[in-house]
Amino acid sequence: MRRWQIWRRKHAHDPLVCQEFVELVTDYLEGALPEEERVRFEAHLAECDGCSGYLEDMRRLIGSLHEAPEPPPDPATREALLRAFRELRDT
Amino acid sequence: MESERALLERLRSGDEHAFEALVTRHDAALRRVARGFVRTDAAADDVVQETWLGVVKGLPAFEGRSSLRTWIFRILVNTARTRATRDARSLPFSSLESDTGPAVEPAAFGSDGRWSSAPPRLEADPETDLLSRELREHLLGAVEQLTPAQRAVITLRDLVGLPAVEVCELLDLTDANQRVLLHRARARVRAALLPLVEVSE
Numbered sequence: 001m002r003r004w005q006i007w008r009r010k011h012a013h014d015p016l017v018c019q020e021f022v023e024l025v026t027d028y029l030e031g032a033l034p035e036e037e038r039v040r041f042e043a044h045l046a047e048c049d050g051c052s053g054y055l056e057d058m059r060r061l062i063g064s065l066h067e068a069p070e071p072p073p074d075p076a077t078r079e080a081l082l083r084a085f086r087e088l089r090d091t
Numbered sequence: 092m093e094s095e096r097a098l099l100e101r102l103r104s105g106d107e108h109a110f111e112a113l114v115t116r117h118d119a120a121l122r123r124v125a126r127g128f129v130r131t132d133a134a135a136d137d138v139v140q141e142t143w144l145g146v147v148k149g150l151p152a153f154e155g156r157s158s159l160r161t162w163i164f165r166i167l168v169n170t171a172r173t174r175a176t177r178d179a180r181s182l183p184f185s186s187l188e189s190d191t192g193p194a195v196e197p198a199a200f201g202s203d204g205r206w207s208s209a210p211p212r213l214e215a216d217p218e219t220d221l222l223s224r225e226l227r228e229h230l231l232g233a234v235e236q237l238t239p240a241q242r243a244v245i246t247l248r249d250l251v252g253l254p255a256v257e258v259c260e261l262l263d264l265t266d267a268n269q270r271v272l273l274h275r276a277r278a279r280v281r282a283a284l285l286p287l288v289e290v291s292e
Contacts, residue, residue: 017204022194026274050206057213061281064222065249068230070119081114081143082107088147089105
């Protein structure tokens, strides 16, 4: 078990700290945090500039991945696939 | 970007431009996910090529019960699995994960678990709610540096935009494991961008 997980178990009812917050960000964004943890997460979020900045950056990073333009296939590959498409279409 | 439904109609009517658009949209992502199953780039190329041919052949029978992209990635995964079984040098997807590190370097925190100083921010684009253009240019390069399993999950979730439940099914992952891989992948990508950010003191 990782050290922060041991720490987290011992302090499960204390206010959240930053090191714990960053490990819960994905579960939070996925809506996978149990209610009690979500409340602790949002309480910390409301009072910590460092962590609210971290979460905002992660949201932007995810949004930017959604928008990232993928490189097109090389021309030879594309031509071969289009040829296959035409052949099947025309049979 | 054109909707999948419109694209599908054009594909069915035999419009090769629609097929070209589909290939352009998904080819790189297919290749990245294929690399999670087979060891070499050449094997991944074969798998992707075979997948596209499977798509062409399967289109007339595709009933649209799943989204077009889900269907395409399912063909990819099946093709890649077959290839991995046949090819003695290939690795099964699940055995590839060894990264168990934290999302953020422990040195960023004090002994009380709080940031020892405000964490560096990723620069934002002033006009959109995205990262700055410069950071965006480095995103795919950062994705390339991930472990194969992380790369497959972040590609399907954040680049292709499939829902978690479909990614779990495709990659044969539990909900929790899918989230762990996604979490590490996103954290690694953030960490890879940090050297490009000026540290403000």
